[in-house]
Amino acid sequence: MSGGERLPKLDDVARLAGVSTATVSRFVNDPRVVAAATAERIRAAIAEIGYIPNRLAGGLASKRSGLVAALVPDLALSVFNTTIDAMVDELSADGEIVMLGLTGIDNSRMRSLVEAALSRRVDAIILTGIVEDEALRALLGARHATVVETWGLPDDPIDVAIGFSHTAVGREVARFAHARGYRSAHLVSATGARATERREGFIAEWQALGGDAPSEDLIEAQTRFGHGRAAFRAMRSLPRKPDLVVCSSDWLAQGILVEALAAGLRVPDDLAVIGFGNLSIAADMRPTITTVDIDGARIGREAIAVLRRREAGEEINPRTIDVGFRMMVRESA
Amino acid sequence: MSGGERLPKLDDVARLAGVSTATVSRFVNDPRVVAAATAERIRAAIAEIGYIPNRLAGGLASKRSGLVAALVPDLALSVFNTTIDAMVDELSADGEIVMLGLTGIDNSRMRSLVEAALSRRVDAIILTGIVEDEALRALLGARHATVVETWGLPDDPIDVAIGFSHTAVGREVARFAHARGYRSAHLVSATGARATERREGFIAEWQALGGDAPSEDLIEAQTRFGHGRAAFRAMRSLPRKPDLVVCSSDWLAQGILVEALAAGLRVPDDLAVIGFGNLSIAADMRPTITTVDIDGARIGREAIAVLRRREAGEEINPRTIDVGFRMMVRESA
């Protein structure tokens, strides 16, 4: 707002402090490299005129924008929020800032957001999910930015990947459920790439253990509580009554739980429920929800750590980091 | 990643297309201002060498960064997510991008994030909540960026404010509850500025209607489902048993609801519950949650609309936009 008068610039500080712009620039970027007395004069000058560096100019000259782009499908997919939170925490310590792009649940805005990020010469692009599109892979691979694919574990990452095997999660859930004695499984799953891998992992292992092919309910949209409720009703009209529902998110699990309880079912005796993500609601629901925990914050921290190592000129090897997952066995299954 | 080879720049495109850099620049910013034949040659040249404009340089020269900063307390406060989603939607249509800053639940990082945003010469800063700190107000007011305070309605906005009166919400909830016949109210409320205004509005109106001073439970942290459960237990040990709990968030309401049902209470007959925010869970819970709806997406859209009008040189008047709120009467009260 307001306006008119010129914003103070480096040159103004330099003149006031009686030094060259080079010295002020050095001070701004690392106060320790200038003599103590000089530093004090510069500090006073900056305070006096309220100088705030122009990082656009700085980035242009130094080729380091101090910008990191985080591209996630959707803010409502709260499973990623811990990752973003952790990244922002790590970054804001250094005055860096996160450019947030929402690619859409179908990733339709991915391309234009990648271009928007690249055009700002971001130091790094952190993506949720792995990139399949060849043109996009080429675009990302040809640039100077560090590219971190997260929440997945591709065989051939564009640059670096930090995540876990969704297939392994599905298999582990199947082993757990089978060991618990459940025999008639129903899957309620989103149709996204990651949920699909977990689903396929579950089915493969479940059948390998001698289980019958599970009935399924695929949800095209972002999975929410309400979908869980609808899925419950659909499931109840199935000829074969499942004794276990495996959900691709805790939201779904919560919706099913609420609906099952309202229908007078006992959980897990009449119907067991397993979620995914270990959102805070999983521990807070009654009954508590058995689910799979992913250390999303660690993914965020590791992503920034990779960036720091790259900046320090270190070689990143291996280029893939598996953060694993944990079954959180609670009351619902 | 990768690296070494120089990124193509405007000059490379110009040479390849046989025009001046000025013409390429014009094309990039608005293809219609150059002759059709010229446009075609430039388009081909850009595609051939994979040119992506350097917006750092562009922003430096034009003094428009195409960057909008959104500063919110915390991603987990999902009540703001619809606002951010709407903003990102409006913005990404133009290749603009949102810089996300998380100020922390106590706003402790607000100052450094404002500086980080200003140093990138953002076109606008959109804040959740109103800014009280005088130094920060001065800093924001003296700059060229459009400043939009949201989710509140200050008497004297720094620049523009879009929100609603939290006090009015509290009063409206009190009138509703009193009309419904509830007489013994218990408040479970976060300690933030906005929740406090609602709480005070409720108490003032409630007592004006002849109600007894409500018992209270103040929650220092970010309110979550789990806090609702704890609050329920605390409430049950009170000498006077409330017939109504008014919560400062739907999360809290949900936690109390789950705990109340688990304790065998009938809702709303034994205990009524009112939330705030109208998150999707409010409609999805069993029983559904009576709450207050805020059109968060509209706040986001209006914020960007203000920005567009400012860019078009329009005068913004009035400087305060009240988006109001709605009681969502459902089953829980």
Next chain:
DNA sequence: CTGAAAGCGCTTACAG
């Protein structure tokens, strides 16, 4: 509709 050229506000190799 297009071009030549100055300028946006920094950083940094080079020299001292």
Next chain:
DNA sequence: CTGAAAGCGCTTACAG
């Protein structure tokens, strides 16, 4: 530890 000066890659008033 500090300075003079070139350069980062665009935009835009001015002129034609």
